[in-house]
Amino acid sequence: MANIQIVVDASVPDYLMLMKQIHTGASVAVVGQIKESPGKGQRVEIHAETLKVLGTADPATYPLQKKGHSFEFLREKAHLRPRTNTFGAIARVRNALCAAIHDFFQAREFLYVQTPIITTSDCEGAGQVFQVTTLDLARLQQSKAALDYSHDFFGKKAGLTVSGQLEGEIFATAVGDVYTFGPTFRAENSNTTRHLAEFWMVEPEMPFYELDDNMDLAESFVRTIVKDVLNTCEADLAFFNERIEPELLKSLANIVEHDFIRLTYTEAVSILEKSGHSFEFPIAWGSDLQSEHERYLTEQHFRQPVILTDYPRAIKSFYMRSNEDGKTVRAMDVLVPRIGEIIGGSQREERHAVLIDRMRDCNLNPDDYWWYLELRQYGTVPHSGFGLGLERTVQLVTGMTNIRDCIPFPRTPKSADF
């Protein structure tokens, strides 16, 4: 329940005293009757018979007012902002999204697999890792000896996971379709409206899936969870449409009702070159698309979600399957208006020898990936997967512009309070 109005008649016991104690932020216990409300925007209200103040909130010091606050201010009050209507609505939408995500995969008999949060794996690769240690850093700072991780808690260097993909592949090549859904950590010094140091990621991994199957699943996934939330959070989405983003419902309907546009990186480059649009960064085959290019495609050219595939091999990860052209890999990114990349995925390289070659090309040591390579050495199978950022999806569905407002307790560079 988002809120309800209590009507207190002056005949309620201790009326005057109670009214002096009740201000914005106070908590009360009410006994009364639910009645049809003559007011606008609500069906019912409670007519109080007795009223008790459980906790007062001194209006001289209580930080929240009845009127709107800036999101910047509210971020400094992360312990109180869930009490505001906007953050209550975000919490409900986030909850509904999580339920929809599990529903989607459970309905398709995907196994929910918990991959580790602490990892000693050297093959993380996806970004800067937060180190996990019990070593006494203050003491070590004074000694000049090189760090010896054999004395550390795990006996080797450990960190927080940047992705559950590689472990997901272990289960996908064993038990069938799986997904992971949990916190992910990136120690990147990213200061943007769509990056967090701690965020939640959904990562399905499917044996026998090739890139087209992967895209079909990703598209169906996004459209289904958006549709679910449209159904379960109707009132909250109407609120966001009214207060936050006037085009919200229209853009969500657009996602649910239309097929995503699919095109290759090479086709995208061609469209951008022919667009006549002047970009800050030049377009050239081989270099990664800039934000402005992705935004042009999804917000101006197609005005719809777009799935880009088959990126140049040189700009993508070692584990993505090489195409026969020798230049591109079976990668896919799902781009949506307002947010940009919401999903990144690929068909994985399942050929043992090719994978080793790719590692060497990327200056990686195959020995560090021994168990990942064994998945190819023994009973290898074509497989694919992708990762969806939960907070970016909350941004998409709520229209909130800053990702720091889409997670209860945001962690960003220089900021980890509460």
Added chain:
RNA sequence: UCCCCGAUAGCUCAAUAGGUAGAGCGAGCGGCUGUUAACCGCUAGGUCCUAGGUUCGAGCCCUAGUCGGGGAGCCA
């Protein structure tokens, strides 16, 4: 990490050309009221982010720093 912008009352902001600060909202008091981001009147409320510097004099100019915001990169 790079580029740009900002920091003044509890909040959101203003302050002419450098002459030591104002408004709206909120709060307190009073009035009014089927209201829901109500309305009317009065009152209180400020270490102008920090540290230096220039100047007779700095909220305003200069230097350094801290924090916040936007954009870029990294990506989800």
